[in-house]
Amino acid sequence: MGLIKECRCGKIIDYTLKYCDECEAKANKNRREAYKEYDKTQRNQDSKAIYNSSKWIRLREECKHKFKGVDIYSYYVLGNFDYGSICHHIEEVTMNDSRVYDLNNLIYVTDMNHRKIHKLYEQDYEGTKRMLFSLVDRWNKEVR
16 A cells, blocks of 8 residues: 545545545635636736636646646745645746746746745845746756
8 A cells, every 4th residue: 555644634545645536626616716816806907818828828737747746945945845836937027028938937836835935026036036946957957
């Protein structure tokens, strides 16, 4: 028998899974609802067009695949193994910027770490950016 762990609902699941099937469905539903609410209340129309485009959706999946779903900020900086949920632009872009669709400018992080990174940007944008690019380089050398 392989490694196992307890899902948040108490069921025993394979260690490689994040949730059991029921909790995964609930988490996906909650994620979709939160995304729709964010889209409705926070996002401007230009970015809505980009982040809902098929080109972005493909790129987001490519980013997730590149990092094997792992939040590398959590992995290298915090020493935790967490699966991400958000593609984050390391170097902030405007909606007219060609780097919006640049895979080399993206990392995959959890929502909580995404918020942490934006707080770090407020303290030291250039230093945070260098640190994130160095994490990507490290990942590329060690994992890919």
